[in-house]
Amino acid sequence: QDAMTTPTGAPNPAPRDASLKPVFDDFGGKAGLVSLMDDFMTNLLADARTRPYFENADQAHIKAELVDQFCVILDGPCTYTGKDMVQAHRNLGIDRAGFYALVEDLQLAMNKHNIPFRSQNKLLGKLAPMHREVVTK
Numbered sequence: 001q002d003a004m005t006t007p008t009g010a011p012n013p014a015p016r017d018a019s020l021k022p023v024f025d026d027f028g029g030k031a032g033l034v035s036l037m038d039d040f041m042t043n044l045l046a047d048a049r050t051r052p053y054f055e056n057a058d059q060a061h062i063k064a065e066l067v068d069q070f071c072v073i074l075d076g077p078c079t080y081t082g083k084d085m086v087q088a089h090r091n092l093g094i095d096r097a098g099f100y101a102l103v104e105d106l107q108l109a110m111n112k113h114n115i116p117f118r119s120q121n122k123l124l125g126k127l128a129p130m131h132r133e134v135v136t137k
């Protein structure tokens with residue numbers, strides 16, 4: 001693994017990106033991310049566009065991996081040990097509509113948690129390019 005990238009392929013430059021510190025704090029640190037992922041998964045299961053992908057999956061496992069992954073993306077003190085994004089999604093047949101639906105469900109959860117719009121966009125800006133690894137049809 002390249003020292004300059006996270007397992008997700010998202011940039012994680014050394015030295016640490018000090019500009020992300022307030023963003024990680026806006027998310028409430030790791031505890032905030034755990035709580036955010038609970039609402040995110042609730043939304044994914046309530047959304048007819050995303051429910052089919054998640055209803056029979058190991059939701060607790062996915063939430064735990066997402067906490068670590070988002071924590072790393074926000075330059076928090078975490079390690080992501082899950083699958084890379086190509087591997088995790090290759091058999092799911094995710095299309096662009098599914099990807100946008102998931103982003104909307106994340107935005108709803110972030111709004112519920114009163115995460116400032118600026119910090120929401122920092123995260124979304126890092127997730128957006130990952131569509132190349134996640135969308136397969």
Ligand code: HEM
Binds near residue numbers: 054082094098127128
């Ligand atoms: C930027 C967008 C996305 C990110 C960052 C992301 C991240 C992740 C992560 C970290 C995992 C866990 C990997 C592991 O088990 O080690 C995962 C699994 C999964 N993701 Fe995503 N994901 C994204 C988009 C999507 C979309 C759009 C869908 C479907 C609409 C989706 C459906 C799933 C499912 C069903 C699993 C579990 C697969 C299994 O059971 O092995 N993901 N994702």
